[in-house]
Amino acid sequence: MTDEIIAQFPLLQKQQDGKRMVYLDSGATSQRPQAVLDAVSRFYKEDNANPHRGVYALGERATAAYESARDTVAEFLHAKREEVIFTRNATEALNLVAYSWGLHNLKAGDRVVVSILEHHSNLIPWQQVCRATGAELTFLYTDQRGVISDEEIEKKITKGVKLVAITHVSNVLGLVSPVQKVVDRAHAVNAVCVLDAAQSAPHLQLDVTKLGVDFLAFSGHKLYAPLGIGVLWGRKELLDDMPPFLTGGDMIESVREQDATWAELPQKFEAGTQNAGGAVGLAAAIHWMQGVGYDTIARRENDVYQYAWQVLSQLPHVTLYGTAQGQHCGAISFNVEDVHPHDVATILDADAVCVRAGHHCAQPLLHHLGLNSCCRASFAVYNTREDVDALAASLQKVRKWLGYGS
Ligand SMILES: Cc1ncc(COP(=O)(O)O)c(C=O)c1O
Structure with a gap:
């Protein structure tokens, strides 16, 4: 039976060396449904001009398309439209907070708290800003499963902490962080709370009024x-x-020879020509997800995640990291005994199974877990149990391929 969701992704219909493509790297980047490809193409064919510049009808249409995308994002986040700033990616958004808020609000003696789970994008900007301001960077550590305890939150987020930056979902372990507890504690000590939602936005319904974070x-x-x-x-x-x-x-x-004053929000943070085609595509993606429905997304993804954990945990010579307990979104990391993760990923590729291998831009987390690198299978709404079976079958070949008896 054709899966109605998979059928909407042209790239997933492609074959690699005659084999069905098993894409298990959506944590790195997802594939795009036809609706998004169409929306972007339509923008460039019918509405393309530089937004906020031309007063001619085409320019007005480009501005309207770009600003309507902002409305869609605002509604998606349950936010006010002027609070939505378009950036190139999560990395740029986090750097914006670090360099604009951080450089101007932090000073020697202040503390910034991040978790050991962070992707480098929510770590290095804080390292840099702490170095520049003299603030101290401290960590919320996890146990071996990747869980941050209540005691750790209480112990580390105390008076003197000015900012807490935490990932919503670990890109390595797929585990949802205790955001509510972190936010409550951060606000109790008057700290600002930054949420890296790069790995949660594709899976969870985000509502900034409920999350209570500040960025x-x-x-x-x-x-x-x-x-x-x-x-x-x-x-x-x-x-x-x-x-x-x-x-x-x-x-x-307005701008004079020696100085300038700034536009109102959100334009103050959107210097230069913006990616209007991308914004239109983002709005289309949000509409597409809403059309599929968060319940369907959660049902499909949870089923695949739990099935994957069950199947992979039974494979000999395969070690899974993290825990199956708690709420997860879309990622399982593992290693195959005595085989470098890059070799694992290369051997899986021969079966058209795409997984990521390396440190996943989370080197401090990997060191904390006693690892140098690992493989990661990450899921999106288009993944199925069949994909997990293909991964498991391919994994069973890895050690044999390299000459091990089993
Ligand atoms: C948790 C997390 N934060 C931030 C990022 C950075 O995203 P981007 O490279 O799109 O800026 C990633 C990317 O993998 C991520 O997984």
């Missing part, structure tokens, strides 16, 4: 949208007080 960042390309478009959401009162991150065209109110 939230995600990338479009992990949730079925084009590459090169991302979002920073921030509370208006914080964004209003922050200086621009990048400066140049379209982010100003």
